[in-house]
Amino acid sequence: MKEKISKREAIFYSHKMAQLSKALWKAIEKDWQDWIKPFQLNINEHHILWIAYHLKGASISEISKYGVMHVSTAFNFSKKMEERGLLQFSKRENDKRNTYVELTDPGIELLEATLNEYNPEDNSVLRGVMPMTEMYGKLPEFLDLSALIKEIYGDEYIEILERSLENIEEEPLVQQPTDIEDYKKKSRSS
Amino acid sequence: MKEKISKREAIFYSHKMAQLSKALWKAIEKDWQDWIKPFQLNINEHHILWIAYHLKGASISEISKYGVMHVSTAFNFSKKMEERGLLQFSKRENDKRNTYVELTDPGIELLEATLNEYNPEDNSVLRGVMPMTEMYGKLPEFLDLSALIKEIYGDEYIEILERSLENIEEEPLVQQPTDIEDYKKKSRSS
Numbered sequence: 001m002k003e004k005i006s007k008r009e010a011i012f013y014s015h016k017m018a019q020l021s022k023a024l025w026k027a028i029e030k031d032w033q034d035w036i037k038p039f040q041l042n043i044n045e046h047h048i049l050w051i052a053y054h055l056k057g058a059s060i061s062e063i064s065k066y067g068v069m070h071v072s073t074a075f076n077f078s079k080k081m082e083e084r085g086l087l088q089f090s091k092r093e094n095d096k097r098n099t100y101v102e103l104t105d106p107g108i109e110l111l112e113a114t115l116n117e118y119n120p121e122d123n124s125v126l127r128g129v130m131p132m133t134e135m136y137g138k139l140p141e142f143l144d145l146s147a148l149i150k151e152i153y154g155d156e157y158i159e160i161l162e163r164s165l166e167n168i169e170e171e172p173l174v175q176q177p178t179d180i181e182d183y184k185k186k187s188r189s190s
Numbered sequence: 191m192k193e194k195i196s197k198r199e200a201i202f203y204s205h206k207m208a209q210l211s212k213a214l215w216k217a218i219e220k221d222w223q224d225w226i227k228p229f230q231l232n233i234n235e236h237h238i239l240w241i242a243y244h245l246k247g248a249s250i251s252e253i254s255k256y257g258v259m260h261v262s263t264a265f266n267f268s269k270k271m272e273e274r275g276l277l278q279f280s281k282r283e284n285d286k287r288n289t290y291v292e293l294t295d296p297g298i299e300l301l302e303a304t305l306n307e308y309n310p311e312d313n314s315v316l317r318g319v320m321p322m323t324e325m326y327g328k329l330p331e332f333l334d335l336s337a338l339i340k341e342i343y344g345d346e347y348i349e350i351l352e353r354s355l356e357n358i359e360e361e362p363l364v365q366q367p368t369d370i371e372d373y374k375k376k377s378r379s380s
Binding site for chain 1: 195197199200201202203204205206207208209210211212213214215216217218222240256258305308310313314315316317318319320321322329330332334335336337338339341342343347351354355
């Protein structure tokens with residue numbers, strides 16, 4: 001690395017990435033907060049519900065890793081939601097060491113209610129990618145960003161991400177105004 | 191937007207962007223914290239010094255906008271650093287309404303000391319882009335990410351970013367390797 005990139009270039013580059021990354025995350029964070037505010041959830045809580053829902057139960061360490069939050073944050077917010085009756089802790093037969101989190105029926109209902117409430121029009125990222133989507137004819141894929149995250153967090157992070165996204169495609173979780181069958185056909189043929 | 195993208199696809203896409211963006215920012219945040227920890231600064235303080243340094247003085251609202259932090263955060267941390275003698279507040283003749291922040295000599299020294307201490311080898315992003323850099327023959331530019339931030343934050347955000355980056359290229363700021371122990375002593379005594 002040293003041979004190819006000067007220290008100045010490295011500072012320049014990493015500062016630019018820091019600015020872009022902070023700006024993107026703060027915009028996403030704000031939209032996320034606005035979206036789930038009516039449900040008396042904070043982002044960490046919603047993220048935990050989301051992960052446990054899509055992975056059909058998740059260990060605290062999976063939640064911590066995939067949600068990019070401290071183990072203690074994952075545990076404490078899970079505990080608070082257990083007290084609200086939204087999820088329950090359990091041990092698994094084949095893995096006595098880890099604590100698993102599973103959504104209760106009210107937890108599933110609440111998460112699905114947030115998804116039904118989701119409005120793409122309120123989403124800065126979706127609005128922001130529209131000019132590129134028109135230009136490319138499809139949503140931009142940010143492949144370099146995915147590749148970078150894979151390098152930093154390892155294959156497992158991207159695998160869990162893809163696993164949870166597959167579940168979004170499979171499950172009939174959002175009854176919505178648009179024609180889903182139509183979308184699935186397009187999705188399969190692409 | 192509604193015509194082209196189903197709600198399911200929108201949730202899928204924005205969740206993926208949220209995960210990638212959170213992961214990237216958390217990695218950058220951690221590296222940033224580790225980098226400046228020896229200088230008794232937090233990220234917000236360092237970011238304020240950085241912005242005021244590169245813009246050769248900046249208003250609180252510029253710092254807030256460009257640093258993607260609340261106006262009150264920008265003001266409170268600036269105030270704390272004023273008390274440490276690292277920066278000073280002023281009004282400008284042609285703009286009596288805004289409060290400007292300028293680095294003092296010790297502030298400039300401190301910021302330059304952090305830049306001298308910067309080690310590209312400790313940076314997850316720089317390590318993470320190396321395979322792409324080898325593949326492309328240059329650092330990946332993340333043009334889609336820049337385009338997205340421009341859409342969300344407006345041209346001005348990117349202009350200020352580019353202005354501050356030009357200054358990194360122009361100024362001979364990273365030259366002499368400073369003695370970090372020496373600086374730490376000064377910092378403690380201040």
